[in-house]
Amino acid sequence: MHQRIDVKKTMIPIIRMFGVNQYYGRKKALRDINLDIYEGEFIFISGPSGAGKSTLLKLLYLGEAASHGQILVDGVNLSRIVSKRIPFLRRKFGIVFQDYKLISSKTVFDNIALVLEAIGHKRRFIQKKVNSVLRSVGLEERHNAFPLSLSGGEQQKIAVARAIIGDPKIILADEPTGSLDAKSANIIFELLKRFHRRGGTVIVATHDMELIRKNKGRIFYLDKGVI
Amino acid sequence: MIILFLRRAVKDLIKNRFLNAITVITIALSVLIVSAFILFFININDIIDSWKKGIRIMAYLKSDVSPIEPENIEKKIKLMDGVIKTRFISKHDALIQLQTQMKRQSSLFTTLKENPLPDAFEIRMIREAVNNEKIERLAKQIEALPSVDEVEYGQSWVGHYINIIHLFKLTGYALSGLFFIAAIFIVANTIRLVLYSRQEEVEIMRLVGAEDRFIKAPLYIEGIILGALGGIIGMLALYMTFFYISSNMERHLISGFFNIRFFPTEISCGLVLCSTFVGWLGCFLSLRQFLAKNNRI
Ligand SMILES: Nc1ncnc2c1ncn2[C@@H]1O[C@H](COP(=O)(O)OP(=O)(O)O)[C@@H](O)[C@H]1O
Ligand SMILES: [Mg+2]
Numbered sequence: 113m114h115q116r117i118d119v120k121k122t123m124i125p126i127i128r129m130f131g132v133n134q135y136y137g138r139k140k141a142l143r144d145i146n147l148d149i150y151e152g153e154f155i156f157i158s159g160p161s162g163a164g165k166s167t168l169l170k171l172l173y174l175g176e177a178a179s180h181g182q183i184l185v186d187g188v189n190l191s192r193i194v195s196k197r198i199p200f201l202r203r204k205f206g207i208v209f210q211d212y213k214l215i216s217s218k219t220v221f222d223n224i225a226l227v228l229e230a231i232g233h234k235r236r237f238i239q240k241k242v243n244s245v246l247r248s249v250g251l252e253e254r255h256n257a258f259p260l261s262l263s264g265g266e267q268q269k270i271a272v273a274r275a276i277i278g279d280p281k282i283i284l285a286d287e288p289t290g291s292l293d294a295k296s297a298n299i300i301f302e303l304l305k306r307f308h309r310r311g312g313t314v315i316v317a318t319h320d321m322e323l324i325r326k327n328k329g330r331i332f333y334l335d336k337g338v339i
Numbered sequence: 340m341i342i343l344f345l346r347r348a349v350k351d352l353i354k355n356r357f358l359n360a361i362t363v364i365t366i367a368l369s370v371l372i373v374s375a376f377i378l379f380f381i382n383i384n385d386i387i388d389s390w391k392k393g394i395r396i397m398a399y400l401k402s403d404v405s406p407i408e409p410e411n412i413e414k415k416i417k418l419m420d421g422v423i424k425t426r427f428i429s430k431h432d433a434l435i436q437l438q439t440q441m442k443r444q445s446s447l448f449t450t451l452k453e454n455p456l457p458d459a460f461e462i463r464m465i466r467e468a469v470n471n472e473k474i475e476r477l478a479k480q481i482e483a484l485p486s487v488d489e490v491e492y493g494q495s496w497v498g499h500y501i502n503i504i505h506l507f508k509l510t511g512y513a514l515s516g517l518f519f520i521a522a523i524f525i526v527a528n529t530i531r532l533v534l535y536s537r538q539e540e541v542e543i544m545r546l547v548g549a550e551d552r553f554i555k556a557p558l559y560i561e562g563i564i565l566g567a568l569g570g571i572i573g574m575l576a577l578y579m580t581f582f583y584i585s586s587n588m589e590r591h592l593i594s595g596f597f598n599i600r601f602f603p604t605e606i607s608c609g610l611v612l613c614s615t616f617v618g619w620l621g622c623f624l625s626l627r628q629f630l631a632k633n634n635r636i
């Protein structure tokens with residue numbers, strides 16, 4: 113496993129950005145970003161809040177289209193993609209949103225199952241897989257709970273479970289430990305590291321320098337939209 | 340996949356049961372009103388038709404015409420515009436008919452030395468010719484024939500109502516159209532409300548890689564179920580109303596004059612299909628608007 117990743121790492125980048133700029137009105141959230149990320153890397157995007165970390169992630173999964181510049185994800189040029197293909201682009205990613213983005217009217221189980229349902233998996237398979245992922249985040253017995261009845265840490269874990277379940281190539285995690293106590297943060301990070309050990313690419317946006325110091329990974333430092 | 344969509348649709352229908360119940364009731368009412376109009380006109384048409392079939396002109400001949408004259412007259416009448424059939428009733432036949440009709444007073448006839456009845460023609464018209472003006476014109480034409488003594492035509496009172504019935508029909512079409520459109524908008528609105536209440540959910544589905552059709556399919560199923568349910572309920576309500584009225588009419592012995600009938604099965608099914616289509620269309624309209632507005636890329 114590790115062998116294979118190390119070989120790939122020296123080959124083609126899975127994500128490339130060339131001269132990417134993002135404007136909000138007259139405000140420049142990102143300026144002339146160039147970066148390459150290789151398959152199997154563990155990446156930190158750090159910087160103070162307002163630096164443009166979330167914006168950078170958003171451009172990758174086409175939450176927004178970049179104002180300027182080119183982005184390649186796994187060989188796909190995002191400025192050329194037809195809107196029909198966007199769902200398939202997004203399936204390359206597992207995304208842990210800063211605000212979790214769990215559907216409050218659906219149970220924990222249904223929130224996670226949604227990813228597999230959208231791909232078109234069989235019910236039996238979904239059942240098994242969701243239960244196993246829930247077990248791995250230690251929330252097996254909460255599968256019938258609704259997100260708002262869970263603590264922040266639990267919701268965060270559900271968000272990670274949902275990000276992992278579709279076997280994505282890349283996980284994008286936006287402040288995945290943002291409002292958590294040290295213990296919960298640790299559990300979440302262990303999940304991300306496990307995904308990474310199995311060959312996945314992880315990109316974590318965080319302003320928490322302590323977290324970065326404690327973990328291995330390549331770091332991009334963003335400030336005022338500049339790397 | 341379809342089972343999943345169906346399950347999701349039913350779940351949503353139950354979750355928003357109040358809104359959906361109102362939608363179904365509104366569709367049912369629209370169907371009820373539209374189909375009641377159609378039913379009414381089908382029956383009115385039946386009545387008009389049977390009346391049109393029944394109407395005839397009687398032409399009585401002068402008593403002194405030669406024996407071959409009736410044949411000439413028949414030829415002339417047959418050539419007139421709008422005439423479909425003529426029947427000669429000789430004075431002899433007429434007398435026999437009268438006698439059978441008045442068996443009890445048969446003594447009345449025994450005193451007769453001579454048949455006092457004239458020869459006559461019964462003239463029937465093609466349907467299109469059955470309206471007051473045309474009947475009158477035809478009657479005048481026949482009356483103008485030298486051997487014709489007198490012309491008689493009855494039941495012309497119905498003719499006066501035909502225009503009113505036509506007006507009524509037009510109103511019916513207009514109202515039906517109105518209710519059809521209203522039903523579409525109501526369904527569209529329901530689905531729109533459902534969509535807006537789930538805007539966040541739709542956005543999240545898209546972010547985790549759901550295609551639009553995955554989001555749309557359950558909503559289409561919901562729209563179709565709402566439409567079909569409304570159609571069936573409206574139809575049942577109409578049938579019950581019809582059953583109530585027609586059994587009442589039988590009791591009052593009006594039914595002897597004309598038979599009223601319910602839709603044939605095809606039309607009932609057609610109307611339910613129509614309202615199902617309305618459900619689909621409402622869904623289509625609101626989805627198109629919603630997804631276009633929420634597609635930021
Ligand atoms: N949708 C938006 N509209 C306007 N400005 C935005 C929007 N999103 C982000 N910004 C601005 O862009 C800058 C970078 O934001 P963000 O990427 O969220 O920073 P970070 O995640 O590093 O805290 C901020 O100044 C923010 O106000
Ligand atoms: Mg942020």
